[in-house]
Amino acid sequence: MIRIFTGLILILFLSCSGDKNGPADSLSSKSAAALRDDSATVFLLPAPLQVATLMRQHCKVAEPGILSQDTVSVSTYETSYTRALNLGICITDIGYSAFYNDRQTALNYLARAEQLMRELHLENLVSSLSKRISSNIDKPDSLSKILLTLYNDAQKQLNENGNEKIAFYISSGSFLEGLAITFSSKCLPDTPIYGPLLVQQKKWLDQLTEAVTYLAPDKESQDLYNTFFTLQHFFKPAKVEKHQLVFIPSDSFLKLRTKIVQLRDDVVKG
Numbered sequence: 001m002i003r004i005f006t007g008l009i010l011i012l013f014l015s016c017s018g019d020k021n022g023p024a025d026s027l028s029s030k031s032a033a034a035l036r037d038d039s040a041t042v043f044l045l046p047a048p049l050q051v052a053t054l055m056r057q058h059c060k061v062a063e064p065g066i067l068s069q070d071t072v073s074v075s076t077y078e079t080s081y082t083r084a085l086n087l088g089i090c091i092t093d094i095g096y097s098a099f100y101n102d103r104q105t106a107l108n109y110l111a112r113a114e115q116l117m118r119e120l121h122l123e124n125l126v127s128s129l130s131k132r133i134s135s136n137i138d139k140p141d142s143l144s145k146i147l148l149t150l151y152n153d154a155q156k157q158l159n160e161n162g163n164e165k166i167a168f169y170i171s172s173g174s175f176l177e178g179l180a181i182t183f184s185s186k187c188l189p190d191t192p193i194y195g196p197l198l199v200q201q202k203k204w205l206d207q208l209t210e211a212v213t214y215l216a217p218d219k220e221s222q223d224l225y226n227t228f229f230t231l232q233h234f235f236k237p238a239k240v241e242k243h244q245l246v247f248i249p250s251d252s253f254l255k256l257r258t259k260i261v262q263l264r265d266d267v268v269k270g
Contacts, residue, residue: 049092049144051181051182051197052092052096052099053095053099054193054197055096055099055181055185055188056099056100056140058191059187059188061187062100062102063184063187064102064105065184066180066184067097067105067181068089068090068093068180068264068265068268069265070090070093070112072270074086074115074116074119076269077119078270080119080163080166081166081220081223081224083116083119084167084170085169085172085173085267086112086116086173086267086268087113087116087117087120087170088170088172088175088177089173089174089176089264090109090113090116091147091170092174092177092178093105093106093177094106094110094133094143094147095143095144096181098137098138098140098143099140101138110130110134114126114130120158122158124157125153129146132146133146151174154167155171158170165215165216168215172208175201176227176264177264179231179260179264180260180261182197182198182201183256183257183260183261184257198238198245202235202238202240202245205228205231205232206232208228209225209229209232212224212228213225230259230263231259231260234252234255234256234259235256238252238256
């Protein structure tokens with residue numbers, strides 16, 4: 001059952017089902033058109049690159065302050081659960097930094113990701129992909145393909161070795177960081193893709209929350225379920241109709257943004 005469940009999650013990640021006033025406004029027809037235009041290049045990408053790709057297309061200037069902080073030592077993470085969540089976060093941050101040609105930041109997150117992969121016994125991926133990533137760190141298109149390879153190969157290796165839960169935790173970390181970047185950005189709310197992106201992430205959140213219930217129950221899976229369930233609670237005021245975000249009160253939006261960043265930061269702190 002767990003192998004079937006994990007396969008469904010990977011399929012989910014590989015093929016997913018406003019104006020100046022911000023997220024409280026109704027979406028325009030322009031927003032819907034933007035979603036259709038971007039769907040081929042964005043919404044078919046796995047979680048680690050979804051938001052990074054959108055940001056590169058719609059926001060010209062990077063917002064490095066919205067990424068996770070990499071000041072916490074990897075040695076702080078004592079379980080495969082926290083290591084896997086943070087590896088997912090790192091992969092997302094590498095993509096964002098590299099897409100904006102912030103080579104040094106991307107390399108910093110890469111070094112962190114390499115340490116996490118070694119702790120997760122993915123040394124073969126470190127040796128085979130690290131050099132390729134470093135040499136293509138300033139080539140966004142090439143790097144995106146390499147990161148997708150890294151992400152998919154890690155998932156494959158973990159699944160083959162009976163570590164499906166770890167693979168799922170990596171995906172969950174990537175999703176959580178993408179969510180934090182989306183809600184922390186000051187640029188995205190002024191783009192036509194913002195509303196459709198929030199709808200997409202709300203759907204993924206609902207599906208991930210349900211998927212966690214298929215994991216063998218333990219402290220870690222319960223912790224992840226609590227994280228997603230909490231976000232669902234704060235997402236409830238958002239009204240969605242016909243695949244569009246129709247309305248979300250500004251105070252509810254601020255509470256949701258605060259909670260997302262807090263939960264992401266809690267993961268990074270270990």
